[in-house]
Amino acid sequence: MKPATIKDVALAAGVSVGSVSNVINGSRSVKAGTVKRVKAAMEKLGYRPSAAAQSMRTRSTRAVGFVVNDISNPIYASIAKEAERLLNEQGYHLILVDSDNRPGQEVEIFNTLNSGRVDALVATLSDEQDPNIIRALKNVDVPVVLLDREVDFPLDSICIDYAKGLEKAVNYLTDLGHEDIALICGGENIRPGRECIKGYRAALKKKEISFQQARVKAGPLTADFGYQQAMELLSRPERPTALICGGNRIFAGALRAIKFLGLKMPDNLSVIAFDDTELTALSSPEITVIARDTKEIGAAVGQFIIRALEGEKDAGFQNVILSAELLVRESCANVKRK
Amino acid sequence: MKPATIKDVALAAGVSVGSVSNVINGSRSVKAGTVKRVKAAMEKLGYRPSAAAQSMRTRSTRAVGFVVNDISNPIYASIAKEAERLLNEQGYHLILVDSDNRPGQEVEIFNTLNSGRVDALVATLSDEQDPNIIRALKNVDVPVVLLDREVDFPLDSICIDYAKGLEKAVNYLTDLGHEDIALICGGENIRPGRECIKGYRAALKKKEISFQQARVKAGPLTADFGYQQAMELLSRPERPTALICGGNRIFAGALRAIKFLGLKMPDNLSVIAFDDTELTALSSPEITVIARDTKEIGAAVGQFIIRALEGEKDAGFQNVILSAELLVRESCANVKRK
DNA sequence: CTGTTAGCGCGTTCAC
DNA sequence: GTGAACGCGCTAACAG
Numbered sequence: 001m002k003p004a005t006i007k008d009v010a011l012a013a014g015v016s017v018g019s020v021s022n023v024i025n026g027s028r029s030v031k032a033g034t035v036k037r038v039k040a041a042m043e044k045l046g047y048r049p050s051a052a053a054q055s056m057r058t059r060s061t062r063a064v065g066f067v068v069n070d071i072s073n074p075i076y077a078s079i080a081k082e083a084e085r086l087l088n089e090q091g092y093h094l095i096l097v098d099s100d101n102r103p104g105q106e107v108e109i110f111n112t113l114n115s116g117r118v119d120a121l122v123a124t125l126s127d128e129q130d131p132n133i134i135r136a137l138k139n140v141d142v143p144v145v146l147l148d149r150e151v152d153f154p155l156d157s158i159c160i161d162y163a164k165g166l167e168k169a170v171n172y173l174t175d176l177g178h179e180d181i182a183l184i185c186g187g188e189n190i191r192p193g194r195e196c197i198k199g200y201r202a203a204l205k206k207k208e209i210s211f212q213q214a215r216v217k218a219g220p221l222t223a224d225f226g227y228q229q230a231m232e233l234l235s236r237p238e239r240p241t242a243l244i245c246g247g248n249r250i251f252a253g254a255l256r257a258i259k260f261l262g263l264k265m266p267d268n269l270s271v272i273a274f275d276d277t278e279l280t281a282l283s284s285p286e287i288t289v290i291a292r293d294t295k296e297i298g299a300a301v302g303q304f305i306i307r308a309l310e311g312e313k314d315a316g317f318q319n320v321i322l323s324a325e326l327l328v329r330e331s332c333a334n335v336k337r338k
Numbered sequence: 339m340k341p342a343t344i345k346d347v348a349l350a351a352g353v354s355v356g357s358v359s360n361v362i363n364g365s366r367s368v369k370a371g372t373v374k375r376v377k378a379a380m381e382k383l384g385y386r387p388s389a390a391a392q393s394m395r396t397r398s399t400r401a402v403g404f405v406v407n408d409i410s411n412p413i414y415a416s417i418a419k420e421a422e423r424l425l426n427e428q429g430y431h432l433i434l435v436d437s438d439n440r441p442g443q444e445v446e447i448f449n450t451l452n453s454g455r456v457d458a459l460v461a462t463l464s465d466e467q468d469p470n471i472i473r474a475l476k477n478v479d480v481p482v483v484l485l486d487r488e489v490d491f492p493l494d495s496i497c498i499d500y501a502k503g504l505e506k507a508v509n510y511l512t513d514l515g516h517e518d519i520a521l522i523c524g525g526e527n528i529r530p531g532r533e534c535i536k537g538y539r540a541a542l543k544k545k546e547i548s549f550q551q552a553r554v555k556a557g558p559l560t561a562d563f564g565y566q567q568a569m570e571l572l573s574r575p576e577r578p579t580a581l582i583c584g585g586n587r588i589f590a591g592a593l594r595a596i597k598f599l600g601l602k603m604p605d606n607l608s609v610i611a612f613d614d615t616e617l618t619a620l621s622s623p624e625i626t627v628i629a630r631d632t633k634e635i636g637a638a639v640g641q642f643i644i645r646a647l648e649g650e651k652d653a654g655f656q657n658v659i660l661s662a663e664l665l666v667r668e669s670c671a672n673v674k675r676k
Numbered sequence: 677c678t679g680t681t682a683g684c685g686c687g688t689t690c691a692c
Numbered sequence: 693g694t695g696a697a698c699g700c701g702c703t704a705a706c707a708g
């Protein structure tokens with residue numbers, strides 16, 4: 001027993017398929033009595049329009065894909081929720097796909113989602129410089145909004161001013177007397193990594209503190225990397241007096257290392273993390289963070305997508321840089337003179 | 339400039355559409371030379387098969403939908419990752435959709451996803467008893483796997499033995515001398531809520547401790563609810579000596595209340611939470627939890643879906659109940675005699 | 677207001 | 693091994 005088609009409904013209601021189509025999507029006015037009969041027939045047959053046929057005809061799916069590099073990053077949950085709210089208002093649905101930080105998987109996702117499964121895409125690339133990812137991204141023929149990433153061809157993007165955020169963090173720490181500040185952050189292959197290092201270096205320079213390459217660990221934005229590098233940095237006697245974690249996943253890993261090593265914040269170590277997550281807000285002590293406004297980001301995502309989908313075409317690309325604030329809490333203290 | 343179709347490829351390669359189709363999905367053998375020409379043409383034109391047309395013909399999308407009631411629950415991230423791994427091996431893709439605990443949204447999602455957008459669905463209902471949700475669920479005509487939920491008609495399901503888990507937790511607390519144990523958990527309208535209360539009551543009865551209705555707060559599995567109820571329970575002088583949080587979101591809220599009230603675990607209050615998340619594992623003190631094995635759950639999800647999709651039809655429904663273990667950490671102590 | 681019909685892009689069944 | 697033709701379910705354009 002196959003699912004009912006629009007034809008079956010038309011037959012059952014004693015009208016033509018055109019009329020059924022019209023009551024489904026109200027494209028044209030239909031007599032009230034006809035509407036009633038059609039609706040009854042649809043109900044009785046348990047009819048649902050085939051999304052495949054509809055989107056083949058209209059070349060639209062009313063779906064937007066959000067490709068995240070790591071769904072376990074809690075920040076995406078709040079961004080997605082806010083974006084979804086806005087998109088729903090316009091009749092779009094948001095679907096999330098996790099690339100799990102695997103470039104191959106990401107390419108696969110772009111290719112799959114591309115071929116008419118979504119009307120637009122928002123994406124956080126796992127690697128801005130991977131040629132396969134870039135090629136797949138360029139092949140995408142629906143509007144794309146990049147989140148916290150930049151590529152060398154024009155594309156909508158929403159980014160965060162991490163450089164400024166990091167300057168604030170370093171200034172705050174140096175004001176507390178810290179001169180040996182370590183940084184674990186994303187790699188050079190993604191914008192957040194580059195921005196962090198840029199801000200970090202700029203702030204140190206202003207304070208005339210020399211930059212120590214060994215104090216900077218750049219790599220994947222994962223908890224594992226955070227743990228490994230924190231262990232490396234903190235398990236030796238000449239450890240830094242402060243640590244900045246340039247990503248909430250990195251912080252999650254670093255916190256594990258800190259606990260493992262029995263270090264006490266802020267007495268043994270001052271710590272600044274990224275993002276106002278439950279983990280940073282509910283830690284004891286509460287963690288000072290460089291925070292981005294997820295509601296604001298989510299809203300921007302929604303607006304960018306809607307503009308790309310509903311606005312006039314060829315309106316050019318749009319880029320915005322949102323600020324990051326330093327939320328001072330309890331995880332930093334004056335450095336102890338040695 | 340429209341995207342190329344199979345026709346364009348056929349034209350460019352000097353073959354018929356049938357041959358191109360055969361090259362794409364290897365349905366029948368094609369001469370090597372032809373294959374080469376077709377592939378070259380596809381490359382040159384940047385051709386991608388239209389998912390809509392394909393799925394209209396084949397009635398299959400190679401996509402599986404995972405409808406979660408709250409994407410900010412970190413447990414779903416690990417379950418999804420494991421399930422996705424298995425599904426990818428079989429050529430399926432996993433897409434996540436967040437209903438944000440809003441029944442109306444959930445209904446909308448079921449209806450949208452149903453009409454040929456996915457080949458199967460895994461779902462955590464926000465409310466097992468909402469008639470609209472149940473109706474929408476019954477209307478779904480692809481295989482469905484329920485996660486931690488049960489309904490009164492046959493359906494595949496993967497559940498956790500929270501009743502047993504809660505018994506372990508209560509026993510552990512009573513062994514520490516606790517007699518006034520509060521519980522904040524899901525409502526009667528979802529299985530986890532019912533199971534928690536069942537296990538809680540059973541364990542108390544065995545220990546001959548009287549059940550106090552006022553010590554049990556059942557409601558939505560959200561951080562907000564956890565916060566409110568924890569405030570209610572803990573802000574009066576005759577507060578319980580121990581608190582069990584029957585959900586990781588509830589615990590997140592309760593922890594906020596505990597911090598706000600300045601209570602110290604385990605001295606002022608013993609706490610047991612749900613799920614081995616970063617928040618419970620990295621808290622200070624580390625939180626004793628009733629933990630489910632997310633890898634195991636994710637694997638079960640993947641297997642159930644694959645069985646439903648690839649296995650023989652009408653093989654009946656499958657239900658499994660996985661166990662929950664008590665992970666003893668640092669958040670509980672002997673009760674102080676008053 | 678309603679019925680009819682031509683494709684949307686593809687997979688597949690026939691003939692060859 | 694290959695090509696032509698049909699139809700999947702639907703929308704939109706047109707004719708009444």
